[in-house]
Amino acid sequence: MWDxxxxxxxxxxxxxxxxxxxxxxxxxxxxxxxPGLTATMATALLVPITFFMPPVPxxxxxxxxxxxxxxxxxxxxxxLRIPGTPASAAYxxxxxxxxxxxxxxxxxxxxLVFSAVGGLFGVAILILAAPLLAEVALNFSSFEYFWxxxxxxxxxxxxxxxxPLKGFVALLMGLAIATIGIDPAAxxxxxxxxxxxxxxxxxxxxxxxxxFAISELLRGVVTIDQSAEMLKQxxxxxxxxxxxxxxxxxxxxxxxxxxGTGIGALPGAGADIAAWISYxxxxxxxxxxxxxxxxxxxxxxxxxxxxxxAVAAAWIPALVFGIPGDSIxxxxxxxxxxxxxxxGPAVFLQNPQLIYAVFIIFVLANLLMLPIGWAAIKLAKxxxxxxxxxxxxxxxxFCIVGSYAMTNSIYGxxxxxxxxxxxxxxxxxxxxxxxxxxxLVLGELFEQSFMTSMIKSDGSLLGFFSRPIAxxxxxxxxxxxxxxxxxxxxxxxxxx
Amino acid sequence: MRTNDxxxxxxxxxxxxxxxxxxxxxPDFPGQKYGPSLFPRILASGLILxxxxxxxxxxxxxxxxxxxxxxxxxxxDPWRLASFLMLPALVVLYILVSEQVGxxxxxxxxxxxxxxxxxxxxxxxxxxxxxxxxxxxxxxxTMMRVPLPRGLLTDIL
Numbered sequence: 001m002w003d004x005x006x007x008x009x010x011x012x013x014x015x016x017x018x019x020x021x022x023x024x025x026x027x028x029x030x031x032x033x034x035p036g037l038t039a040t041m042a043t044a045l046l047v048p049i050t051f052f053m054p055p056v057p058x059x060x061x062x063x064x065x066x067x068x069x070x071x072x073x074x075x076x077x078x079x080l081r082i083p084g085t086p087a088s089a090a091y092x093x094x095x096x097x098x099x100x101x102x103x104x105x106x107x108x109x110x111x112l113v114f115s116a117v118g119g120l121f122g123v124a125i126l127i128l129a130a131p132l133l134a135e136v137a138l139n140f141s142s143f144e145y146f147w148x149x150x151x152x153x154x155x156x157x158x159x160x161x162x163x164p165l166k167g168f169v170a171l172l173m174g175l176a177i178a179t180i181g182i183d184p185a186a187x188x189x190x191x192x193x194x195x196x197x198x199x200x201x202x203x204x205x206x207x208x209x210x211x212f213a214i215s216e217l218l219r220g221v222v223t224i225d226q227s228a229e230m231l232k233q234x235x236x237x238x239x240x241x242x243x244x245x246x247x248x249x250x251x252x253x254x255x256x257x258x259x260g261t262g263i264g265a266l267p268g269a270g271a272d273i274a275a276w277i278s279y280x281x282x283x284x285x286x287x288x289x290x291x292x293x294x295x296x297x298x299x300x301x302x303x304x305x306x307x308x309x310a311v312a313a314a315w316i317p318a319l320v321f322g323i324p325g326d327s328i329x330x331x332x333x334x335x336x337x338x339x340x341x342x343x344g345p346a347v348f349l350q351n352p353q354l355i356y357a358v359f360i361i362f363v364l365a366n367l368l369m370l371p372i373g374w375a376a377i378k379l380a381k382x383x384x385x386x387x388x389x390x391x392x393x394x395x396x397x398f399c400i401v402g403s404y405a406m407t408n409s410i411y412g413x414x415x416x417x418x419x420x421x422x423x424x425x426x427x428x429x430x431x432x433x434x435x436x437x438x439x440l441v442l443g444e445l446f447e448q449s450f451m452t453s454m455i456k457s458d459g460s461l462l463g464f465f466s467r468p469i470a471x472x473x474x475x476x477x478x479x480x481x482x483x484x485x486x487x488x489x490x491x492x493x494x495x496x
Numbered sequence: 497m498r499t500n501d502x503x504x505x506x507x508x509x510x511x512x513x514x515x516x517x518x519x520x521x522x523p524d525f526p527g528q529k530y531g532p533s534l535f536p537r538i539l540a541s542g543l544i545l546x547x548x549x550x551x552x553x554x555x556x557x558x559x560x561x562x563x564x565x566x567x568x569x570x571x572x573d574p575w576r577l578a579s580f581l582m583l584p585a586l587v588v589l590y591i592l593v594s595e596q597v598g599x600x601x602x603x604x605x606x607x608x609x610x611x612x613x614x615x616x617x618x619x620x621x622x623x624x625x626x627x628x629x630x631x632x633x634x635x636x637x638t639m640m641r642v643p644l645p646r647g648l649l650t651d652i653l
Contacts, residue, residue: 052640169546176539183532221579222570389614394628405642417587447535
């Protein structure tokens with residue numbers, strides 16, 4: 001194990017890797033701070049670049065950029081009353097009211113420091129939990145993997161979504177799109193309409209760029225000339241008074257980080273939901289709930305710790321089982337597959353140095369957040385003044401070239417465009433796009449483990465419950481379904 | 497553009513029907529009653545079920561007075577509507593002409609057009625369009641060796 005850790009340090013402390021992480025940090029801060037550009041979009045835009053890198057810098061770039069983006073989303077929340085990323089939406093009003101009260105410095109300082117420390121908390125749990133879970137997962141067969149994927153997809157559609165039915169439709173669509181191309185069990189081409197390029201299936205990266213970037217751009221262009229009013233206040237010393245905040249609210253920090261880690265590790269729920277729930281919990285158990293909504297720091301401490309700890313925790317199911325914790329790790333899993341580093345417990349045995357490298361980069365990214373975040377706060381007014389009418393066209397060009405680069409043909413751009421329009425229509429009608437990408441990423445594993453299990457058990461569904469862990473996972477999944485269906489039916493009856 | 501759930505449901509059912517129809521000629525595994533068609537059929541059945549629930553929901557929403565289809569406010573502003581439609585149109589244009597004309601001229605023209613459309617000043621738009629085109633080309637074509645189409649500039653590059 002120590003050899004692997006030594007190797008991992010060697011991999012990360014390469015000047016090239018450090019340079020990539022630094023550049024991604026700056027990129028992540030910028031994208032996170034720009035309203036309308038999300039952390040998921042940052043990842044989507046990074047992937048075409050990381051495609052050409054070895055695994056460690058590629059993962060390092062995504063880890064650093066997302067951690068930074070989730071923090072940076074707090075900056076416009078405080079200064080413009082617009083969350084930079086959805087993960088900051090839960091406490092945007094609170095933050096802005098705090099700034100209006102003249103507490104801008106304290107607010108930004110608390111956001112920065114508690115984001116970094118909350119992130120480190122999540123990383124600590126990731127480092128402790130992932131290897132232990134991997135040992136359990138080594139005994140898994142196709143039955144367990146089938147149920148695990150089913151459980152992951154169930155959580156993704158039901159727990160996280162406002163409308164479970166629409167989440168489920170989105171998931172089925174993703175799985176259906178994943179069946180295009182050569183089928184994984186028999187090698188028969190499906191839904192390719194005679195096209196040679198469609199034999200390779202719907203390439204994951206152009207699809208993701210379409211769903212997460214093009215659909216954002218489509219929403220962005222119609223508000224391109226609208227800008228929010230910037231706070232006049234100047235930024236001073238952001239670290240003053242934080243000691244006092246810590247002494248008063250350290251319990252909030254721990255509770256927020258714990259909730260964030262738990263929610264982040266759940267498949268399908270990520271940093272934004274972690275922030276909403278921990279903010280609500282904070283208010284519920286506060287000694288002074290009447291101060292919430294007037295520019296009170298308590299809930300901000302809790303929620304800003306929660307969303308950053310969720311970023312790291314989402315990697316637990318992703319690394320151990322290959323099941324994404326949120327949309328960002330769904331993208332990461334796609335990237336890992338492309339790098340032939342198929343996530344799952346086997347990586348922990350075969351390439352432990354890569355896993356340790358991910359851990360080290362996570363620690364590094366959260367430490368790097370303090371100086372870079374501080375600089376970003378100081379430069380915030382300049383960053384937020386970046387003209388969107390110049391930015392959006394450049395992002396569009398980048399998306400086109402990035403998609404083209406994945407297939408080296410127009411096919412990638414066509415996928416991007418179709419998925420972009422599809423994603424836009426879905427979101428307009430209240431269908432979440434996250435489950436589509438989950439379905440697209442997990443589709444092959446899901447179908448393969450299903451078909452393998454079917455063949456093993458000779459078509460009998462009882463085989464899916466023949467092993468103890470598989471049976472437990474299967475029963476859990478089915479219970480979740482029953483619970484959700486009855487709850488759905490009951491809530492339908494009551495308000496009517 | 498918000499369509500009533502009935503419309504969405506009908507489209508889902510039509511799509512799933514097509515999907516099942518296309519699986520009809522997939523072969524089975526030797527000695528088994530199922531094959532590559534099983535999984536898509538399960539998915540399509542799920543979508544049909546969801547589509548049916550959506551239709552039921554949509555009908556009751558319609559009874560409550562919601563329209564079949566509703567357009568957002570910005571669609572009534574011609575400039576915004578044109579801005580919105582311009583994005584996919586430009587991507588289609590790129591798909592159609594980039595191979596013949598080449599990446600550099602098409603990208604530069606697209607950027608310049610969009611900058612000016614979004615009311616940037618020409619003195620800013622020209623250099624930024626040129627610089628952005630150059631950086632993207634340098635990064636992808638030179639550094640990453642992506643074969644971006646050369647088109648008209650084949651002899652020069």
